[in-house]
Structure formats: structure tokens, C-alpha cells
Amino acid sequence: MTLKFLILFLSYLLGSFPSGFLYAKNLKGVDLRHVGSGSTGATNVLRNIGKWPALIVFILDVLKGFIAVKIAFFFLSENIFQVLAGLFAITGHIWPIWLKGKGGKAVATGLGMFVALSWKVGLASFGTFLIVITLTKIVSLSSLTAALLLPIYMLIYIKTFNHPFTIISFVVTFIVIWKHRSNINRLLQGTEPKISKNN
Numbered sequence: 203m204t205l206k207f208l209i210l211f212l213s214y215l216l217g218s219f220p221s222g223f224l225y226a227k228n229l230k231g232v233d234l235r236h237v238g239s240g241s242t243g244a245t246n247v248l249r250n251i252g253k254w255p256a257l258i259v260f261i262l263d264v265l266k267g268f269i270a271v272k273i274a275f276f277f278l279s280e281n282i283f284q285v286l287a288g289l290f291a292i293t294g295h296i297w298p299i300w301l302k303g304k305g306g307k308a309v310a311t312g313l314g315m316f317v318a319l320s321w322k323v324g325l326a327s328f329g330t331f332l333i334v335i336t337l338t339k340i341v342s343l344s345s346l347t348a349a350l351l352l353p354i355y356m357l358i359y360i361k362t363f364n365h366p367f368t369i370i371s372f373v374v375t376f377i378v379i380w381k382h383r384s385n386i387n388r389l390l391q392g393t394e395p396k397i398s399k400n401n
Contacts, residue, residue: 209277213270213287217294217311220301221262222247225255235304239384242298243306245341248397260310267291267314275318285366288315292377307381309345312374316352319367326355339396342385349378 222242226232230251238246244263248256267288274280274287295311297303313331317324327348335344356371357363379386388394 205277206283209274209283210286210290213274213290214294215299216270217266217291218298218300218305219262219266219294220298220305221266222259222306223301225259226251229255235301240304241306242301242304243295243308244310245307248341249395263295263306263310264314264317266295267311267316268318269314271315271318281366284319285370288312288319289370289373291315292374296377296381307345308374308377309349312349312378315374316356316371319370320356320359323352323355323359323367323371327352335397340389340394341397342382342394343389345378346382346386349375 220242222244223234226234226242226247232250234240234242234246234250237250239249240246244256244260247259270287270291271284274284278284292308292311292315294305295308296305298305313324313328316327330351331344331348334347335341338344352375353368353371356368360368362368385394
């Protein structure tokens with residue numbers, strides 16, 4: 203039982219590692235919490251720091267979710283604890299202890315989590331994101347579309363609702379939608395910004 207709690211705690215700490223915040227602060231002296239959307243994720247890095255820093259932050263955030271799940275798989279090999287480890291990593295990313303609970307929107311960390319749970323589902327979601335962003339140039343719409351289709355992809359793979367992987371896919375979809383409330387309002391109003399050629 204102690205090992206299980208330790209792994210979940212470490213998953214939270216891993217998720218709460220403020221990669222975007224540290225990169226922007228050290229590279230440009232910019233506090234992401236006070237510019238743009240206020241998020242410390244890759245999209246805000248893209249808009250305020252640049253393309254390559256955003257790519258690095260995206261990869262680091264993906265790894266947080268991926269590594270948390272794989273650690274749980276290695277030590278516990280139970281589906282429920284792989285799911286919980288991923289969820290704790292997402293929680294850490296959204297509400298990092300180091301930044302007084304002001305983090306990112308968990309899209310990249312969630313992607314890492316699902317690549318670790320099922321690489322087919324993870325890559326299908328990422329492919330959806332890439333297709334939508336190529337067509338629309340809108341990051342939030344791409345993230346939301348991928349999140350909405352995530353449970354469908356998981357159901358196709360798992361073939362049952364009564365499985366921890368399927369259940370968590372619905373939970374993560376809800377979290378992503380909830381974290382994108384302001385983006386959804388701007389999308390409905392037609393004011394959500396697109397990625398420019400300068401990003």
C-alpha cells in the first residue's frame with residue numbers, strides 16, 4: 203500500500219514539474235502566468251516565446267504523463283494504478299504545487315498518458331490534433347476535437363465501457379473541455395486566435 207501511495211505522489215510531482223514556466227523564465231525572463239492565456243503549457247509558450255521552445259515544452263509535458271504511467275506499470279502492473287498515475291500527473295500539470303496551482307491545460311500530459319496506456323489510441327488522438335490544426339490553425343479547436351474523439355478511440359480499442367482505460371478517457375475529455383471554457387466561448391464568438399506564420 204505504501205508503494206502505491208508513493209507512486210501516485212511521485213506521479214503528481216512529475217506532472218507538476220513546471221517545464222513551460224522554467225523554460226520561458228530562464229530563456230526570456232517571461233512569467234507565463236502573466237502573459238497571454240496565463241497557462242504554462244506549450245501553446246502559451248508558442249505565442250509568447252517561439253516555435254522551438256514550444257516544441258521542447260510540448261515534448262517534456264508529454265513525457266510527464268508517459269513516464270508516470272510507465273512507472274506505475276513497471277512497479278504495480280495494475281490497470282487501475284496506471285490510470286491513477288496518469289491522472290495524478292495531469293492533476294500536477296494543471297495544479298502544480300510549485301506555482302501555487304497555476305499550470306497548464308493538460309493536453310500534452312494527457313497525450314503522454316494515453317500513449318503509455320495504448321499507443322494506438324494515443325497516436326489516433328495526436329493524428330486528429332494534427333489534422334484539425336493543419337486545416338484550421340486553431341490550437342484549442344484541435345485539442346478539443348482530439349479530446350472529444352478520445353473516448354471513441356478507446357472504445358474501439360477496448361470494446362467495453364467497463365474498463366479503467368475507457369472510464370479515464372471520458373474523465374480526461376471532461377477535464378480538457380472544462381479547462382478550455384474560455385476558448386470555447388471565443389470559438390463560438392469567432393474570436394479565437396489562430397497560429398500565425400510568425401509563431
